[in-house]
Amino acid sequence: MNGKLTRTLAIMAIMILGCAIWAYAGSHEMPKADPDALWEYITEESPYDSWKFWPDHQGMQPGRAPHGPLHKVYVNDRAFNSSRPPVQYGSIAVKENYGKDKELKAITVMYKKRGFNPGDGDWFWAKYSPDGKADKYGKPAGCVGCHGTRANNDFILVHEFK
Numbered sequence: 001m002n003g004k005l006t007r008t009l010a011i012m013a014i015m016i017l018g019c020a021i022w023a024y025a026g027s028h029e030m031p032k033a034d035p036d037a038l039w040e041y042i043t044e045e046s047p048y049d050s051w052k053f054w055p056d057h058q059g060m061q062p063g064r065a066p067h068g069p070l071h072k073v074y075v076n077d078r079a080f081n082s083s084r085p086p087v088q089y090g091s092i093a094v095k096e097n098y099g100k101d102k103e104l105k106a107i108t109v110m111y112k113k114r115g116f117n118p119g120d121g122d123w124f125w126a127k128y129s130p131d132g133k134a135d136k137y138g139k140p141a142g143c144v145g146c147h148g149t150r151a152n153n154d155f156i157l158v159h160e161f162k
């Protein structure tokens with residue numbers, strides 16, 4: 001082999017390796033502020049039902065309108081490990097909303113995404129049907145307005161930071 005060919009092959013090998021590393025690292029990144037990417041993340045890449053409950057809000061709990069009579073709120077490690085508001089970027093809270101007979105009605109999610117909505121805590125909001133169809137997402141005025149009554153608790157209602 002001549003030197004030029006060797007060099008070309010070496011450069012190609014480095015590029016292929018680089019792409020592989022990039023793709024691998026990318027698969028572990030947080031999702032973008034997009035309802036389908038977020039759903040995929042919380043159901044496949046990091047299934048939320050393996051996350052934690054906040055110590056002061058464990059398991060099934062009674063709830064208020066508009067979310068329905070019963071719910072569970074799961075939080076990822078970034079949220080769980082945030083000791084004071086605002087929580088770390090990348091924090092996610094997933095709320096399963098149940099009817100009175102414990103039938104799963106909807107899944108509502110808050111995802112802390114840098115730069116998404118800086119005036120209102122940088123939360124990406126989404127409401128899904130149980131099979132993952134997003135019917136509201138982004139910065140709906142309802143979600144932001146009602147949770148905004150506790151802006152000093154980083155828009156989080158079920159957990160008190162101490």
Ligand code: HEC
Pocket residue numbers: 062063064065066067068071073093094095108109110125126127136140142143144146147155156157158159
């Ligand atoms: C009228 C007030 C109100 C509106 C509107 C509202 N929420 Fe909530 N949300 C609550 C209350 C109250 C709780 C506490 C749990 C409960 O009572 O169900 C809560 C809890 C949550 C939680 C659990 C984390 C936390 O903050 O404690 C998530 C996630 C959530 N809501 C998402 C949403 C999304 C997404 C929307 C918009 C589609 C929304 N909420 C609209 C009142 C509201």
